[in-house]
Amino acid sequence: MKIVLRLHHSLKGKVPIEDGILQIKENMTVEQLLKQLDLKRTTVVVTINKKILPKETTIEENDSIEIYPILIGG
């Protein structure tokens, strides 16, 4: 199934794909997607259709996924 993926600029080049339409397996979770993209879960924040959902959330067809790096501080 296809999803829409947007990566933060600092992650571009670190993952093996570009922004845009991405084909993934059905019933894939956020955690599994990150593994596929070779991104460490604790270093990024993922939004699904602009919402932050648990890592176990199953991604659905046409979902819009955005991935940003987490910043340490405060």
Added chain:
Amino acid sequence: MLGGYFGKIINIDLTEEKVEIEELDEKLLKKYLGGSGLATKILYDETDGDTEPLGPENPLIYMTGPFTGTKVPVSGRHQIVAKSPLTDIFGEGDAGGRWGQGLKKAGYDGVVVRGRASKPIYIWIKEKEIKILDGKEIWGLDTYETDRRIKEKHGEACITSCIGPAGENQVLLASIMHDGSDARAVGRCGLGAVMGSKNLKAIVVEGTVATPVVDREALTISLKQEVPKIVEKTKGLKLLGTSGGTVMSEELGDLPIRNFKQGNWDKVEGISGQRMAETILKKNYYCGSCPIGCGREVEITEGAYRGVKGAGPEYETIGMIGSNCLVEDLEAIAYAGEMCNRLGMDTISVGAVIAFAMELYEHELLPKDSLGDIALTWGNEKAVIALIEKIAHKEGIGELLALGTKKAAERIGGIASEFAIHVKGLEAPAHDPRAFNSLAVGYATGNRGACHLQGASYFFEKTATMPELGYTEPQDRFATEGKGILNYHSQNIMGLMDSLKLCKFGIYGGINLTMMLEWIHHVIGWEMTVEELLETGERIFNLKRMYNVKCGISRKDDILPMRLLSQPRRDTGTGSNLAPFGKMLNEYYEARGWDDLGIPTEATLQRLQLKNE
């Protein structure tokens, strides 16, 4: 015309009940910029080692910067400076929110409060109208309620800086709070106790005056170009807030766990910013002129901690009251954080002093009759909550813990100081020098004590860059070489940001020295070079150091607690790493132009035009 400043500060003598407006000259402003720098100059001139921090002779100095009140991003901030009653040396804190902008809207750059009122009062500033008003009806109220009552009386447009019961009781961990339940804190150094010692409950500001900007058009063009980039680069902070990095901090060996004793902790996910976003988060909070929005607004509507509503816990609160005390319930941490906000106490020092007490309890070193029926075991959230109340009111064991870890350990004696994790009396915050080598020197030499923000060098060991200084890539966090010099640079830069009034998260957004210079030019009208700007930051840092030298500080005090210096975390993030402290400290002293005792040399003072200060 000079932009950015009004060139006016309000001097208020509470003993004499006198209000005077003082004009500031441009030479002074250029030398110290504003905020932290200018306030330090006032403190340096008026007080010294003999000044009693809780005496009427200690001035409480509120100072904005030239960017406060403008549209420069992340500039809605102000500084508060006084001699610290917690550490008995230089003390300061910086807050976001809207109070600083409120003071600028009233038409002033700063307020200096001296003396002591004979009864509880508050100060009301609305442009030309400056009054000392009876504070009887708000004395004793918590900070949220104080803000509400003041708004009820003076209208919704006013903005309040106030203390809670902890400040009134002169608890040495007392904060000064702003913006009601948005709870923006000047937390560190016990400055709330200084305010309480003056019988000063609040300073309320209101106005409609615009901060002058020399070239508004050029500033607008610059901001149109830079702000979208800042927003994009800091999206992680917007989405998860400062606590977004909690799990990563644990992985890196940065998160304090069990009073900085434990390495890893498998409960960390439950107290993370991610968990907050999935559960109690309602929306973001933005300080004035901030496009980032890292603040959290939370609400708990059911369960044991229902009723929490307003500012959510920051990373520091989660690290210090959460993992450092092994409290694993995020809602309990949010509740404890709100208690601290309402009572007016620093969540960092409160978390540290409770973890300290828990370790003493574990070793049966606390006076047996001091706890009543509280079982001060690790992770006991009920005990944490009970202790917060006791500290604020100095009841039972709270009277001892209200002194902070250093003074409490001295009073207990024996080996108690083993468990007091502080530098110069200020409790270490929720970042570990065993995870970021540069922090060892930063904590040891921070002018207010152990502080991650006076240098924020760890930013440059993880993500951030500062191209003008050659830091084009993040540095290796375990390297030793160059870390003394990194602290020299980063402390100078952070002092600049504290003086211009810029949030340090702006660095993550890409704000650099070139941008600061451009905005100085557009806002104030000054042409400065990178070298001049850096020298100003260096001057400000050294003036604070010279103040501390007057208070007896030297190399002997530039040291870390033995736990951080000599005991590895033995975790997955840091293994057996210990910062090679002496080597980095020597490199730092050399870069600073200080002698072997850690005192700025004559040549350094001459170079920085501090010789006759």
